[in-house]
Amino acid sequence: MKALKYLSPWNVALREVPDLHATGDDDVVVDIKFCGVCGTDLGIVSGSYPVAVPGVTLGHEASGVIAEIGPAVTSVAVGDRVVINPTPYCGRCRMCQTQRINHCVNKHGTESGVSYDGAYAGQYRTTSAFVHRVPDNVSLRAAALTEPLSCVVAGARKLQPPSLAANTYIFGAGPLGLLYTWVLSLKGLTPVVIEHSPARLEFARDRLPDGTAAYASLEEARIKYFNDPQAPIDIVVDTTSMLLEDIFPQMACGGTYMSIGLKEKVASIDTMLLADRSLSVIGSIDSLHGSFVEAFHLITTGRVPAERLVSHVVPLSDFRTGFAALGCDIDGQRFGPADQASCKVLIAPGDVDE
Ligand SMILES: [Zn+2]
Ligand SMILES: [Zn+2]
Numbered sequence: 209m210k211a212l213k214y215l216s217p218w219n220v221a222l223r224e225v226p227d228l229h230a231t232g233d234d235d236v237v238v239d240i241k242f243c244g245v246c247g248t249d250l251g252i253v254s255g256s257y258p259v260a261v262p263g264v265t266l267g268h269e270a271s272g273v274i275a276e277i278g279p280a281v282t283s284v285a286v287g288d289r290v291v292i293n294p295t296p297y298c299g300r301c302r303m304c305q306t307q308r309i310n311h312c313v314n315k316h317g318t319e320s321g322v323s324y325d326g327a328y329a330g331q332y333r334t335t336s337a338f339v340h341r342v343p344d345n346v347s348l349r350a351a352a353l354t355e356p357l358s359c360v361v362a363g364a365r366k367l368q369p370p371s372l373a374a375n376t377y378i379f380g381a382g383p384l385g386l387l388y389t390w391v392l393s394l395k396g397l398t399p400v401v402i403e404h405s406p407a408r409l410e411f412a413r414d415r416l417p418d419g420t421a422a423y424a425s426l427e428e429a430r431i432k433y434f435n436d437p438q439a440p441i442d443i444v445v446d447t448t449s450m451l452l453e454d455i456f457p458q459m460a461c462g463g464t465y466m467s468i469g470l471k472e473k474v475a476s477i478d479t480m481l482l483a484d485r486s487l488s489v490i491g492s493i494d495s496l497h498g499s500f501v502e503a504f505h506l507i508t509t510g511r512v513p514a515e516r517l518v519s520h521v522v523p524l525s526d527f528r529t530g531f532a533a534l535g536c537d538i539d540g541q542r543f544g545p546a547d548q549a550s551c552k553v554l555i556a557p558g559d560v561d562e
Pocket of ligand 1: 246247248356
């Protein structure tokens with residue numbers, strides 16, 4: 209089978225590797241159909257998030273069909289369509305035992321697409337607890353968004369809105385920005401999305417929950433949505449992770465700023481304001497207890513229209529095109545803002561039309 213290997217920053221390559229087998233009693237081998245491109249992958253490839261082990265197969269947001277199971281597996285069968293939970297945890301370390309599985313100290317060597325061979329490949333091997341059967345009426349494309357949605361569900365748990373009337377702004381209309389819009393909307397908030405790229409803005413506007421809207425700038429959102437150029441800022445979800453210094457002094461009392469992007473950025477804030485205005489600055493990454501199951505529920509019930517957020521599906525052999533749609537020019541070794549109408553890009557190791 210083919211697998212997309214990380215070698216060093218800007219140096220990734222499709223390599224021929226042996227097919228996988230269920231060598232452990234509880235192993236499950238999945239023929240990968242779709243695997244989403246994530247900000248983590250862009251950071252690894254471009255060298256800004258240097259976490260991947262050289263030689264590892266990238267990719268962690270995947271769905272597919274079970275090819276092989278170990279003798280102890282009873283919960284799924286060969287031929288089942290499944291989504292993969294790529295976030296293993298040991299359950300024994302202090303982080304796991306204190307509700308922080310996403311920071312499990314023993315996950316090195318088990319993190320899909322980072323320290324364990326991921327799913328930009330014909331096959332992926334895991335164990336039975338980490339696959340979930342996809343109902344017949346749900347596409348494997350939609351199912352591939354379960355992991356990013358799980359990260360959003362986990363992040364949304366951390367936000368404690370003072371009121372459902374809180375003014376809520378989401379910066380960035382990429383997959384996470386739109387998924388936050390949907391999840392916070394289901395929680396009763398009414399987020400507005402801010403996206404500078406005209407192409408991404410147009411793509412997003414067609415895919416928003418009722419009552420929400422998207423604008424090209426904070427100024428435009430304040431004037432057109434709230435009819436007030438000074439409209440208060442109660443809650444911010446910053447998917448760019450670049451805006452804290454700008455936004456923080458403008459936050460309303462009791463407000464919360466959440467950063468979820470993985471970018472190298474050092475910011476300073478006024479700690480007097482932090483206390484005096486009862487502000488919160490929080491970050492969120494990865495899944496938490498049960499968030500994967502919650503996300504899968506939202507997708508299988510259609511509460512979040514996951515497949516509509518897919519903008520591109522490209523064959524594995526054409527991975528460069530998929531990365532380029534998100535501003536990551538692998539051959540040119542340049543990373544710029546996405547100017548295409550791109551949102552979730554799926555890489556398809558099998559048939560793209562499946
Ligand atoms: Zn991801
Ligand atoms: Zn642990």
